[in-house]
Amino acid sequence: MNLPATVRIVEVGPRDGLQNEAAPIPTAVKIRLIEDLAAAGLSEIEAGAFVSPKWVPQMADSAAVLAGLTRDPRKRYPVLVPNLQGLEAALTAGARDVAVFAAASESFSRKNTNCSIDDSIARFEPVLSRARSAGVPVRGYVSCVLGCPYEGEIAPEAVARVAKSLIDIGCHEISLGDTIGVGTPLATQRMIGAVAEAVPIPQLAAHFHDTYGQALANLLAAMQMGISVIDSSVAGLGGCPYAKGATGNVATEDVVFMLDGMGIQSGIDLTRLAEAGWRVLRHFDRAPQAGVSRALWQKAQKSQA
Ligand SMILES: CC(C)(COP(=O)([O-])OP(=O)([O-])OC[C@H]1O[C@@H](n2cnc3c(N)ncnc32)[C@H](O)[C@@H]1OP(=O)([O-])[O-])[C@@H](O)C(=O)NCCC(=O)NCCSC(=O)C[C@@](C)(O)CC(=O)[O-]
Numbered sequence: 001m002n003l004p005a006t007v008r009i010v011e012v013g014p015r016d017g018l019q020n021e022a023a024p025i026p027t028a029v030k031i032r033l034i035e036d037l038a039a040a041g042l043s044e045i046e047a048g049a050f051v052s053p054k055w056v057p058q059m060a061d062s063a064a065v066l067a068g069l070t071r072d073p074r075k076r077y078p079v080l081v082p083n084l085q086g087l088e089a090a091l092t093a094g095a096r097d098v099a100v101f102a103a104a105s106e107s108f109s110r111k112n113t114n115c116s117i118d119d120s121i122a123r124f125e126p127v128l129s130r131a132r133s134a135g136v137p138v139r140g141y142v143s144c145v146l147g148c149p150y151e152g153e154i155a156p157e158a159v160a161r162v163a164k165s166l167i168d169i170g171c172h173e174i175s176l177g178d179t180i181g182v183g184t185p186l187a188t189q190r191m192i193g194a195v196a197e198a199v200p201i202p203q204l205a206a207h208f209h210d211t212y213g214q215a216l217a218n219l220l221a222a223m224q225m226g227i228s229v230i231d232s233s234v235a236g237l238g239g240c241p242y243a244k245g246a247t248g249n250v251a252t253e254d255v256v257f258m259l260d261g262m263g264i265q266s267g268i269d270l271t272r273l274a275e276a277g278w279r280v281l282r283h284f285d286r287a288p289q290a291g292v293s294r295a296l297w298q299k300a301q302k303s304q305a
Pocket of ligand 1: 016019049050051052053055056080082083085086087089101112113114141142143144177178179207242
């Protein structure tokens with residue numbers, strides 16, 4: 001089987017994972033989570049979002065998170081920005097990596113960012129140009145690449161068009177989001193095949209939610225196509241506030257366990273990663289739900305009994 005020798009994991013738990021939690025989470029809990037994830041070996045940890053607090057209240061303290069964080073200079077702590085206002089706030093808070101987010105579905109674009117797909121790209125142009133002058137790299141997300149909560153099926157060509165637009169305005173990498181986790185392996189490969197005609201595979205990342213339990217299978221399918229950047233969320237935390245019913249991203253523990261089993265390097269210590277997840281779950285008074293995290297937790301409970 002043709003698979004990458006190493007995989008870069010982008011941990012999105014502190015942003016994508018926590019953004020959907022209803023109750024306020026203390027800034028200190030977010031900071032501890034990010035620092036625990038860095039200690040577990042994650043080298044890229046999405047730390048927050050400079051979006052409208054009216055739209056996503058949980059991310060309103062992102063500047064405080066960045067200010068309170070002890071940053072490891074070898075690691076990256078990207079944040080989401082939806083517009084120039086968000087980028088300026090992120091730069092003032094000391095962000096050195098940012099991401100913009102678009103969608104392959106018109107309806108989702110309007111629900112998530114209050115504008116059409118084309119308007120969102122136009123809104124990002126000054127963001128990219130200002131980021132370039134500040135020396136800050138910009139990642140681009142495309143949501144709903146394998147289905148939309150409002151429109152159903154999405155044509156792979158529509159995904160390719162948005163991904164290409166984001167590359168054309170200067171994004172260095174495109175993260176392909178199966179926002180509602182409805183993809184299956186062959187659909188995933190068809191979608192990636194179409195996108196790869198417009199954007200080279202080394203510039204693509206897989207960002208799959210696990211709503212229907214397909215994420216690992218889809219990741220394997222994506223890796224077979226050459227994708228070697230995977231977004232995931234510790235303990236499978238998360239969901240998008242504008243995609244009702246969507247559950248968390250694929251759990252980072254599940255991804256690391258699968259990669260370890262296949263001899264693919266990720267540089268992450270699975271035990272420390274699982275412990276980082278358990279600590280944040282204790283704050284929510286929840287037991288681990290995601291596969292590997294739950295299995296390791298049960299094993300740890302038995303060995304203490
Ligand atoms: C894009 C907007 C701002 C448009 O929202 P809008 O209401 O059209 O914005 P506006 O420009 O008309 O401004 C309205 C108000 O928002 C304020 N505002 C405007 N911008 C900002 C900002 N950056 N930071 C703070 N405040 C801001 C602005 O100052 C103003 O305040 P007011 O005068 O009413 O007091 C809004 O729709 C928004 O913030 N959306 C974000 C939604 C979001 O964060 N969704 C989750 C992240 S995407 C995701 O999870 C998917 C992903 C990436 O994980 C991949 C996948 O899984 O698919």
